[in-house]
Amino acid sequence: MKTAIVVPTYNEAETLPVLIEKVVAQGIDGLGFVVVDDGSPDGTGEIADELAQKFYGTFIVVHREGKQGLGTAYKVGFRSALDAGAELIIEMDADLSHPPEVLPGLIAKLENADVAVASRYAPGGGVDPEWNWGRKQISFWGNVGIRLILGIKVRDATAGFKGFRREALEKIGIQNLTLKGFGFQAEVAYRCQQAGMRVVEHPYVFMERTAGKSKMSFRIVVESLFRLTWIRLGR
Ligand SMILES: Nc1nc2c(ncn2[C@@H]2O[C@H](COP(=O)(O)OP(=O)(O)OP(=O)(O)O)[C@@H](O)[C@H]2O)c(=O)[nH]1
Numbered sequence: 181m182k183t184a185i186v187v188p189t190y191n192e193a194e195t196l197p198v199l200i201e202k203v204v205a206q207g208i209d210g211l212g213f214v215v216v217d218d219g220s221p222d223g224t225g226e227i228a229d230e231l232a233q234k235f236y237g238t239f240i241v242v243h244r245e246g247k248q249g250l251g252t253a254y255k256v257g258f259r260s261a262l263d264a265g266a267e268l269i270i271e272m273d274a275d276l277s278h279p280p281e282v283l284p285g286l287i288a289k290l291e292n293a294d295v296a297v298a299s300r301y302a303p304g305g306g307v308d309p310e311w312n313w314g315r316k317q318i319s320f321w322g323n324v325g326i327r328l329i330l331g332i333k334v335r336d337a338t339a340g341f342k343g344f345r346r347e348a349l350e351k352i353g354i355q356n357l358t359l360k361g362f363g364f365q366a367e368v369a370y371r372c373q374q375a376g377m378r379v380v381e382h383p384y385v386f387m388e389r390t391a392g393k394s395k396m397s398f399r400i401v402v403e404s405l406f407r408l409t410w411i412r413l414g415r
Pocket residue numbers: 187188189190191192216217218247248249250253272273274275277389393394395396
């Protein structure tokens with residue numbers, strides 16, 4: 181496996197098979213998958229096992245007991261991808277908010293960078309045109325706020341659609357990442373910047389999920405803001 185697509189899942193039975201099919205259709209060199217499922221009650225874990233059986237290459241499914249948060253799921257997923265020898269590690273959501281058609285362009289950027297961030301706020305990027313004005317403002321200003329808290333240069337600090345060269349993940353040390361939920365992505369962006377990595381952005385348009393339910397909550401966002409501030413203060 182040269183390129184590992186790491187996907188955390190919690191109740192994404194409807195979209196996971198579509199995602200895998202669309203990613204495969206991109207013709208990515210040395211493609212493999214790591215799905216980390218937290219015992220989804222809707223059977224996503226079993227669906228992932230079936231997809232793994234059908235896939236011609238490396239397809240790892242990690243089953244964990246109970247919902248343990250996106251951050252810890254990514255840590256486990258990154259570890260498996262590195263252990264399986266992946267050179268490029270891509271993280272993306274299972275809900276099709278991150279269009280697989282963006283992958284070839286994003287992966288190409290890793291030829292000259294340590295980290296490639298699929299970005300809603302780079303020129304040419306955007307959010308679902310169906311979003312109302314208020315939703316767009318919350319998303320935009322939330323991102324600006326987190327960038328200010330952490331001093332992050334990359335324009336999209338909160339979305340979880342990124343690619344890493346394996347050396348980048350080895351350098352930041354996956355085990356050192358602490359945030360479990362929403363703030364995980366910003367923590368990763370901050371650590372990469374601190375480590376002096378070459379971070380580039382690749383524009384894309386974020387699409388609202390059309391199936392399944394959002395796992396985002398106000399509590400998670402507030403908790404993340406406190407923890408990120410704490411990290412910036414160097415605690
Ligand atoms: N394994 C695992 N996956 C999770 C967990 N929480 C969320 N995910 C997955 O992580 C991806 C992104 O989830 P979130 O951004 O937190 O939630 P969301 O429902 O996509 O939220 P929206 O931004 O509203 O779309 C999806 O593929 C989820 O299924 C978790 O606790 N464990």
